[in-house]
Amino acid sequence: MKKIVYGLFFGDSITYGEYDGVFGGWVDILKRYALQKFHEGNGDELILFNLGIGGETTEGLLKRMPTELGARNSADGNLVFIGYGANDLAIKEGIQVVKPETFKSNIIKAVQHAKQFSKDIYLVSILPVSKKIDGVVVSSGKLRTNEEVVAYNQILKDIAVDHSLMYIDFYAAILEDKESLLSADGVHPNEKGYGMMAEIAIPIIEKYL
Template identity: 50%
Template sequence: MINCLFFGDSITYGEYDGVLGGWTDILKRYFHSRFINENIEELNVFNLGIGGETTDGLVKRFSTEAAARTSPDQNLIFFAYGANDVALKEGYRMVDPEKLRVNLQEVIEQAKKITSYLYIISILPVASAIDGITVPSGKQRSNQAIAEYNKLLQEFATQNGIVFVDLYNLFFAEKDVFLSGDGVHPNDRGYQFISEHIKPLIEKFL
């Protein structure tokens, strides 16, 4: 039995997708269907996304959440953070780059005791209409800052022997097609796109 744990924020949770329920739910249905119809190894998908969460929140809950959901056989753990960390609120980053690195280091050290199959997913771009604009929630995000945080995430992944999944560059050209009206969360097409790029990382274990 394989357990896939997906930690993240509202994009992992699937917010703004009233059709498919987000990319983790798409994967859950896909692998469950294959298990029933093709008799593949059982694979459980755990959506551990919480809206608005930063890596500060991840540090607080990782060990408890992971301990309750790990398989004695095989575990894959995905981290999709940064969309809130990178946001400016009242002139300050919600989580500055150095604190982001410290938070991830703490969690990754715990995660490596569970499995060697760890993945960090890049932050997605925001839509052109809100790039550098303060939105009603009081948060401001820019693709320049997101690119800088993604560089940090990629370097961190390399230094720690973790797979970095670069969705930012895959998403960027079509960002205004794949993002919902709020300019931050994907729409159903965007979530489908994400699921198609995560799926092969899991399928190779079947």
């Protein structure tokens, strides 16, 4: 009998797919891919939920995560993807939105929530920012630096090791060509960048199809 597995993607606007008017972002590409494979009659059904909210930090994640997990819990199993940090590390009016130690604590709490529903938990790296906005206050009032991106990604990597989780390193994949893979705002990928992220993630979801 075929299984129905759920994939839950928690994150901010980069999970949501903001600024991609072509594909709708990397998670939506994966959704279409999984559906196509199911219609071709290949293996189990994998239903993916894009739970990305623009501007969200790990503080917002913790408020909604237990409810979201409970509402989308497949008896056949769940995959959980957690992609946060781009908003947490931002500095607004001279104050870091979510400080590194709080970010670490919030991600660990999120992982503990996820472990009640899933054995397959993936932490998603934060993307580099374009050099034109590195250390610059943008129109949203936020300032981001690549130095902070590296520091917060290290927190995610350490948690992945300590809790035996998988880490998806989009940062390393995009770094070299970031200026051509990021959109005009210097934070979100463009359709080419999102497409590259999806290519990296497809082999991960393949295992469940």
